[in-house]
Amino acid sequence: MNYSAELLELIEEFQDIDDKMERLEMVFDLADEVNLLPVEQWCDTTRVQGCQSEAHVKVEVLDSEVNFYAGADSKLVQGLMGILTMAIHGAKADLVLSLTPEFATEMGILNSLSPSRSNGFRNMFDKVMTEVKQQVD
């Protein structure tokens, strides 16, 4: 996989934590990494389906560089968005398109979450990928 150095470091950091609560704490902290999509811009096209909470994402590809904006009413979900931010924001579109949600599994965060939350992450990931692809094509 073509993980950025930053993402690789994050994966390792996560793997070092045994305690589930601490892992969740780290996810919470990453909520700050998100480039906030203002609540006024939340709408049907930005909504991530299948999330128990409200979760919204927006992608812009400028000069084949991905910009990622997001927001959620759950801090945990926003933390997941923070992780995705670190993985794709500012990265080249072709690099982004080579990603799979595997990296989140490797971090161990997906099995720290209820199935509905981890499905939510997958849905978010898929939505982002689809939109990147559309804007690249």
Next chain:
Amino acid sequence: MNYSAELLELIEEFQDIDDKMERLEMVFDLADEVNLLPVEQWCDTTRVQGCQSEAHVKVEVLDSEVNFYAGADSKLVQGLMGILTMAIHGAKADLVLSLTPEFATEMGILNSLSPSRSNGFRNMFDKVMTEVKQQVD
């Protein structure tokens, strides 16, 4: 219980048998004890409800003595009727009315039968008792 000598003997005979098939064989043999109710007389009033097979009974109390006629399309059921015949046919009505289906349980025949058959026996017993009572009153 006021069992007749004949019935007591029969209960003992049954209790002596361990093998279920032999017990059934004895029930089969007792089918011959029945005073047959001719098939032409089988009708809704003679029918025993809740039996899987056709089973019909008729009771007459003459000079306060019970006369019992019966018939079934199952030889096993007719064997049960034979046992009832030995218990009540020719006996005094008040003696008959003091009987409970306990004697069949004591014989061990009821648990040799499927629940539907042993319910059938109980239904037959109840029907006979009701009719004896009606004719006595």
Next chain:
Amino acid sequence: MIEVKILREDFPILQREINGYPLVYLDNAATTQKPNSVIDAMNDYYSNSNANVHRAVHTLAGEATEGYESCRRALKSRFNANKAIITSGTTEAINLVAHAWGRANLSDGDAIILTEMEHHSDIVPWQMLAQEMNIELRYVPVQKDLTLDMELFEAAIKGAKLVCVVHISNVLGVCNPVEKIVEIAKQNGARVLLDAAQSAPHQEINFEQIGADFMAFSAHKMCGPTGIGALLVNDESFDEMQPFMGGGDMIETVSIHGSTYQKNEQKFEAGTPRIAEAIGWTEAIKWLNSVDIKIEHKRILESARWLSGELRRMGMTVYGRHDDNDAAVVSFLHPTMNSEDLAHLLDARGFAVRTGHHCAQPLLDRLEISGTVRVSLYFYNTHDEVVSFVNYLEEILERFA
């Protein structure tokens, strides 16, 4: 009084650890855990007696039939009812009333009374029937004090044919005044359906004495298996019910010209029944019969009251009042923290709570919230568990809120 420690030994799942911490199961209003006797009885059935029931001669079929029917007897005896129809749960039991009784006995323009406190399972079947038959649904409002507005109920009852009311709310734990409701309904010639999904596990219920016509509940919420529940019916209403689902076991005769149906409960139990489940449920009822339910209820209600006080002290909003007959259910909300986030953090240390709308959106609409965090206790919960819950919650709030 059995010590709760001893009582807990009956439940193997209470040995479970979650993320290295002992399981603290506080989601009992969703489903309860099962004692060994229930698990073992089903095990034994499948290992030694499994067969299809009714109309069969062989030994296993006799044992299976006896096992299945013993469940019906246990239900009738525990709840003092004449007729117990076995269903797949509360939801199917209520749908059965809608189809078997409602469609045959209601007509265009009739009214049914529901309450704003109902579970979706006691709303949606009636909405579907109302649409099909042009029936009016009248919802009794929930007041600020979380009780039903009985004045509006009395006003709404005129001309209503059926009252559907939840005995104990699964969100609030509030126990509704069902005797009073039945009395008013009967005075006005209306039938009453009790949704007893939450009360059957927590109270001794005398169906005949309450005087309701129908009562629906689920085994899985009272220590029994999944996939089975019951509808109790009084004789008058039973005689008015038409068959719902057709198939094996519910018929007397079938020909290509038409069919006749059984006279007893089997008329409403089409197909191979829930045999293993019935055998498990019988054991669950025996287990409940062995518990001094009044004392245990009082004990966990005390814990719930204490918990409510602690939560309020921490700044939570608590939705509940915890009167003597209410269930030991505590619904609450943190002013800022997302409920699912809270539940995830709780789960990290083994605390199982439920969040969301609890299948009671109209009630939440009335309370102007979209969900709660719900702690629901059962007889195997200890006060120590509730204390450790409060302690950990404080830790969470310090670190995350």
Next chain:
Amino acid sequence: MIEVKILREDFPILQREINGYPLVYLDNAATTQKPNSVIDAMNDYYSNSNANVHRAVHTLAGEATEGYESCRRALKSRFNANKAIITSGTTEAINLVAHAWGRANLSDGDAIILTEMEHHSDIVPWQMLAQEMNIELRYVPVQKDLTLDMELFEAAIKGAKLVCVVHISNVLGVCNPVEKIVEIAKQNGARVLLDAAQSAPHQEINFEQIGADFMAFSAHKMCGPTGIGALLVNDESFDEMQPFMGGGDMIETVSIHGSTYQKNEQKFEAGTPRIAEAIGWTEAIKWLNSVDIKIEHKRILESARWLSGELRRMGMTVYGRHDDNDAAVVSFLHPTMNSEDLAHLLDARGFAVRTGHHCAQPLLDRLEISGTVRVSLYFYNTHDEVVSFVNYLEEILERFA
């Protein structure tokens, strides 16, 4: 090929003795026995993972949800289907089609085709619907050779909207030409419902390839638990189905003004689902996946053929033909001896067979009999068992006939 001796070790009940004799279970068309893996999985669920499913955050709820949904995946994959709705059994699955599809898509004067070979569960729901909606039911006759009269089927199909046909008869073991039936139905614009209660346990079925619209079957007849079954549906028909039972889990939103429903299979799974049962069924499907079903089928079919020959030699009338795709079911009658008496005597030595109308009275009417004795084999039955059955039957006839 797994030796049947080894295969039998998976089934604890086969150790059972009846009246001091080893159980010889020959009532598999009524229900099959369960392998240890199925019993253990349910045990494990209740002892370690029990929780209510869907919409919950805690670990147990996640495990329960995963367990429940894994059953749906296993069904879709084994039968090659896009949609698998979980029901309480074949009977409920067929009633679901009648209510959810039939009531929404049929109208006054439409015709439904049934066959005289149907199980009551595939007759009574349609009789009820026919009465309610004024629909004509046309029964395809069974011929002397125990097959459907395909000429009359082709004549009857004109103007019919739905064909309901049993894949394998539970009385005769006859496998109907479902591909042909689907082809003719499709040419005439009719939908097809397969009652696969008896075929799902005995064949590898490719639902999509057969091209039927609906397929109903029960877990308990294929080594799974009681209380659960499924309806497979193709996408076209799925989209035409309206909700049947209302309640929790099948909704998206509920308000006092109305409700919206889920889009997927959950739309038809109201209430707390059959969680433990689904987990058990998943294991049963895995067990079946591990068996070379073609070889095992051939083996027990050979035993059934041999049995038929022996029975005829003894003067019995045998109702069955035992073609390659037929099930290993042998229905027979003694010229004079009462069938239930025979079954009682068989049970005395541990042989479990079924007697009676097998919930197929119209078929028996056509055959001009009121019942049969039925021996039905499954993969754990050995030829030795069948031989000892024949030997004991001869003994019975000598002593009693």
